[in-house]
Amino acid sequence: MFDVEKIRKDFPILSRKVNGKPLVYFDNAATSQTPQQVIDVIVDYYHNYNANIHRGVHTLSQEATDLYEQSRQKIQKHFNAKFSHEIIFTSGTTHGINLVANGFSSILKKGDDIIVSALEHHSNIVPWQMLCERTGANLKVIPMNDEGELVMSAYDRLLSKNTKLVFVNHISNALGTINPIEYIIEKAHDSGAAILIDGAQACPHIKPDLQGLDVDFYVASAHKMCGPTGVGMLYGKEAWLKKLPPYQGGGEMIAEVTFEKTTYADLPHKFEAGTPNIAGGIVFGAAIDYMNSIGFDTIAKYENELLQYASQKLLAIEGLKIYGTAKNKTSVISFNLEGIHPYDVGSILDKLGIAVRTGHHCAQPIMDYYKIPGTIRASFAFYNTKAEIDTLVEGVKKAKMMLS
Numbered sequence: 001m002f003d004v005e006k007i008r009k010d011f012p013i014l015s016r017k018v019n020g021k022p023l024v025y026f027d028n029a030a031t032s033q034t035p036q037q038v039i040d041v042i043v044d045y046y047h048n049y050n051a052n053i054h055r056g057v058h059t060l061s062q063e064a065t066d067l068y069e070q071s072r073q074k075i076q077k078h079f080n081a082k083f084s085h086e087i088i089f090t091s092g093t094t095h096g097i098n099l100v101a102n103g104f105s106s107i108l109k110k111g112d113d114i115i116v117s118a119l120e121h122h123s124n125i126v127p128w129q130m131l132c133e134r135t136g137a138n139l140k141v142i143p144m145n146d147e148g149e150l151v152m153s154a155y156d157r158l159l160s161k162n163t164k165l166v167f168v169n170h171i172s173n174a175l176g177t178i179n180p181i182e183y184i185i186e187k188a189h190d191s192g193a194a195i196l197i198d199g200a201q202a203c204p205h206i207k208p209d210l211q212g213l214d215v216d217f218y219v220a221s222a223h224k225m226c227g228p229t230g231v232g233m234l235y236g237k238e239a240w241l242k243k244l245p246p247y248q249g250g251g252e253m254i255a256e257v258t259f260e261k262t263t264y265a266d267l268p269h270k271f272e273a274g275t276p277n278i279a280g281g282i283v284f285g286a287a288i289d290y291m292n293s294i295g296f297d298t299i300a301k302y303e304n305e306l307l308q309y310a311s312q313k314l315l316a317i318e319g320l321k322i323y324g325t326a327k328n329k330t331s332v333i334s335f336n337l338e339g340i341h342p343y344d345v346g347s348i349l350d351k352l353g354i355a356v357r358t359g360h361h362c363a364q365p366i367m368d369y370y371k372i373p374g375t376i377r378a379s380f381a382f383y384n385t386k387a388e389i390d391t392l393v394e395g396v397k398k399a400k401m402m403l404s
């Protein structure tokens, strides 16, 4: 039985007040909150194991190394990767995408096509634009429709023998749309193209099966799934990771260094130059354990209840419009009040202790599509409640009264 009140007790921050009101945290698509079980692992690491990894003969270093590598295996198992060396620790999704984009600068040639979607976060747009500038490749865009879904017939037409790489998000952070990535992956492969999926927004809600998906690259951030900031993962199929050149040079990523020639370390270390976020890597595994202890089926079912409840209540407010009405979506609601700037609504909600995000959500092309400056975004996690949604609805009504 899913008991939200019991789960909320795991999250110390949920009992604090903001502006004298109980915090209502609805900015989960930007970052999730951290349960005590995960905070304990951070503290335990610095109390008992803090040492640099993969280098020392001493006990602390070996213990820290073991914990770090066990966490990598945990991540491998969670995402169903074939090998643990296909999991590269990164500083987050943005780092993972830049690593792959940099690698492709030695593969792409002038006239090659790479395909992005209209629904992307800036971090899955800008590194590829930089790559196009360096290589002369063309960036093509899968368009979206009014519901906030990608138009698959247009995708089919964009694919050709010139297509080298496709990169789309699994779930849109701005609208919550779940993209048909099975289809997108299969079609990319049919054209001989590689495919990267940005899973930053998917991993807090579902458990992807990477071998089942047959995806070439998949990226995620720990901080969106109850873990700390500054750590994430890049999954790459072994053959691809062997093919791509290293991203950064330094310690840890080498086999042998002389001034004449340096050879690189084996996977995964080839892509992990320098001292990594050791505590973060270990804690990432603990965050995954925590989420699995609740269960992703339970999480998805409960969050969908919150989504349906909030959508219905918000739509009852006159002049309120929801952007992103895909059939398949997660618990993200982007909306505006007619004639009122989203920032003004967000400021009033903050006074009431309600944390939402306003603006373009790092996805300006989506806002341009709808010809709006931004939206108010309420994004729910499994530790949110219907009572909190009622507070939001009352807050939006109040903001509307004050601002119109």
Ligand SMILES: *Cc1c(COP(=O)(O)O)cnc(C)c1O
Pocket: 029, 030, 091, 092, 093, 094, 095, 121, 123, 124, 169, 171, 172, 173, 198, 199, 200, 201, 221, 224
């Ligand atoms: C949050 C997010 C990113 C960026 O993640 P960082 O942790 O900031 O690197 C990229 N794509 C999507 C879909 C996101 O939601």
